[in-house]
Amino acid sequence: MDDKLLNRNEKYIIGVSGGPDSMFLLDNIYHNPELDINNFIVCLINYQKREDSDYDEQIVIEYCKKRNIKIYVKRVTPADYDQYQTISHNFQNIARDIRYVFFFQISKKHHCQGVLIAHNLTDHIETYILQKQRNGIVEHYGLNQISYYHSHLLGSELKIIRIMLQITREEIIEYLFHNQVNYAIDSTNILGIYNRNIIRNEIQQINLQDMLLEINQKNSENEQLKLMAKKYLIDNFGQINVASFNIINNMQLQKIIIFNYFKMNNLVQLISNKKRKFLNEIIKELKSEKPNIIIKVNNDYSLVKSYDNVEIINNNALQPITVKITMITKFPIKWKEKIISQGTNKSYAFKIGVDQFPLTITNDVLFLQKVILAKTPLNRWFIKNKIPILARKSYFILDAQNKLVYVNNLIDLKINKFINNTWPEKHNLFFFMIK
Structure with missing residues (x-):
């Protein structure tokens, strides 16, 4: 594990579910002589959506109790789900928001520097395949070692640290077996009910090294496009100029310019979860000969093209x-x-x-x-x-x-x-x- 990402004198949250990946992460941190386990706080979410979720919780509690590791458990209630359904009706999105807001609250309470998540090499590959299927704009292909979760409810961000991205799921299972570390299996992982689970069942046939080379190449190309997009926005004083934008013959670069324009205006969340067709529609409208166009982004904001200028406007102003x-x-x-x-x-x-x-x-x-x-x-x-x-x-x-x-x-x-x-x-x- 890449524990060089951690400051030995700081505190961190460890997100633990009871599954093999997070138990591997927890056990390795506990046995690492260069790390003080007292600087780590375990956080577990029991979504209470599976009959065996209490068993997962018990595994983690027993592990921490035996080793005197501080642990916080959140048992998600129907009221929690109702609160987050005002933002999204997608269960995976709701579960992620509940999880990270809980992490943020505990992190703030104990002045932690971030949360450790047990994503591994297989997750890295799965994420990249999903990104290719969606064909949208991404900050980083695959999983980044350091990223940030932005909470719309709290108006804050939480640092996410992944120190297991070089480790395969097979290596994790082998380690747990040889070290007799108890773990739970999420029964839904064997069901093809989510896109990621379908990919997870197919990824065994993929050459991981070839895929890693492809991811690195895509990230290298992406970084070049991001630099070009940054230069475009600097040259245009942080704005999108319709004439100069339309002479760009790289549609991916145009998408990244739009993405970064929203990001510069602290409104990237408005388009980060949009379908890929949305950016295509914006590009189409900017190429239109119509001088004045209003493109509705959501109930609060619109992107307004007015002759050669583009602006993000609060809908109240319109x-x-x-x-x-x-x-x-x-x-x-x-x-x-x-x-x-x-x-x-x-x-x-x-x-x-x-x-x-x-x-x-x-x-x-x-x-x-x-x-x-x-x-x-x-x-x-x-x-x-x-x-x-x-x-x-x-x-x-x-x-x-x-x-x-x-x-x-x-x-x-x-x-x-x-x-x-x-x-x-x-x-x-x-x-x-x-x-």
Whole structure:
């Protein structure tokens, strides 16, 4: 095992299920003269989904009790499953989230540096085969020795350490047999009910050394593409430029650029679990001749293409909202993120006359198409003047005659000459501030 990944003076969690892999990991750490077992805390999850899961738990408890190893056990309840089903309905995803959040909680309590997971060489190969089948974007082909679990619920990340990636499952079973270490067998592993289990039953026919060479080659190519993607985003000041993006003839590189763009915006979780077709769809839309396209990512965010620019936008910013201001409206009032309050003749964003009430603050096309600029409806004027979609979705303030009295700063320079708030100063003028 690669125990050089561990700091001898730090504490760690060991994820133990009672199966052969995790019992091998636990026993090797316990017998390693260079490691202090008191720096390790065993964590076990009993999902209570199998009739024999209590037997697995008992094996680990007895092992730790006999050797005076600190252990924490979480028995998953229906309430736990209900909590995580708000995020996913996939049992494997739910189980992983429950497991790692538990690890994180215990790690935080004891100031641990991470969690040791008993993934081995066979798991490494299985993961790579699944990645090839999915044909998506991955940070690393196979399993990485060091990775991080990001908890959406806790808003934190946990370091995951794998020190067994050079050891085969056959070597593990042989070690346990010769050292008389008790372990449990997960009965579902012999059933082809999950993709990984199907691969697990077929992997015995694969030449592991040839597969390792292939994985190393893929990771080498992947690192080169990641460097090229990083350079692209640096050259474009962290943005995706549609014109320069579309001249790239390597679709895998385009996917990695998109992936890293989301990652730079701390939103990689939005696409990390998407089907591979999703990235293909984004690339297709960026190549489209349509100048303004909204690609929905989830209920909260969309990817917006607006002429040559691409941005990740909160969907709230794209929703049509209309607010009315009358002469008796109480201020301040709010339009999305903007606050509108009364100003003075020395401090104001815009002014109107009394006969211009009521005012309409809106980004709704049903209102904007009533506005005429240069004999053209405003929504058609947008197209003619190549106004970006985000400028169209921001606020416009109309008077009672549907004439513009104020517009958002994204479009102000192009539209200012059409603004109808140049009344001569009289006592019946109203002044407004927008912040």
